[in-house]
Every structure is written in C-alpha cells, then in structure tokens.
Amino acid sequence: MVSATKQANFLLPEELIEELKRAVPKREQSKIVAEALKKELKRIKLKGVLQSSFGVWKEKEHPELKEGTKPFIRRLRRSTRLSRP
Numbered sequence: 001m002v003s004a005t006k007q008a009n010f011l012l013p014e015e016l017i018e019e020l021k022r023a024v025p026k027r028e029q030s031k032i033v034a035e036a037l038k039k040e041l042k043r044i045k046l047k048g049v050l051q052s053s054f055g056v057w058k059e060k061e062h063p064e065l066k067e068g069t070k071p072f073i074r075r076l077r078r079s080t081r082l083s084r085p
Contacts (some may be wrong), residue, residue: 005030 024032059065065072 020029020032
C-alpha cells in the first residue's frame with residue numbers, strides 16, 4: 001500500500017545531509033529519512049508511555065509475584081499441563 005506523500009521542509013545539519021547524499025541514492029533519500037523519522041517517533045511515544053505508567057504496578061496488589069515471575073510462570077504452565085486431556 002502506498003501512502004500519500006506531502007513535501008516538508010526541514011533544517012538539518014549540513015554534515016548530515018552530505019552524509020545522506022553520499023550513502024543513499026537520490027531516489028531513495030526521502031524513503032530513508034521517512035523510515036528514520038517513523039522509528040524515532042515510535043521510540044519517543046514508547047518512552048512517553050513508559051514514563052507515564054511508571055509506578056502503576058503495586059506489589060501489594062500482586063502478591064502472587066512476590067517470589068518473582070519465573071516461579072509464577074512455572075506454576076501457571078504446570079497447572080495448564082495438568083488440565084489438558
């Protein structure tokens with residue numbers, strides 16, 4: 001699926017533009033910049049979600065994980081194996 005495109009003007013460091021021109025064929029430069037921007041925006045969004053959700057998990061609300069996740073997962077797997085026909 002091809003998305004509609006729109007031209008945008010950005011100021012970038014001259015060295016970065018020169019490096020892009022040396023490393024990437026002219027017809028692929030916009031694609032490379034778009035992919036890099038998409039990846040960076042995803043990273044920024046994830047960082048924001050992680051920061052906003054920090055501290056939400058309360059140990060007292062999840063006593064089953066007091067010993068850690070490994071024993072908890074093992075118990076879950078063991079219980080599902082026993083219930084299989």
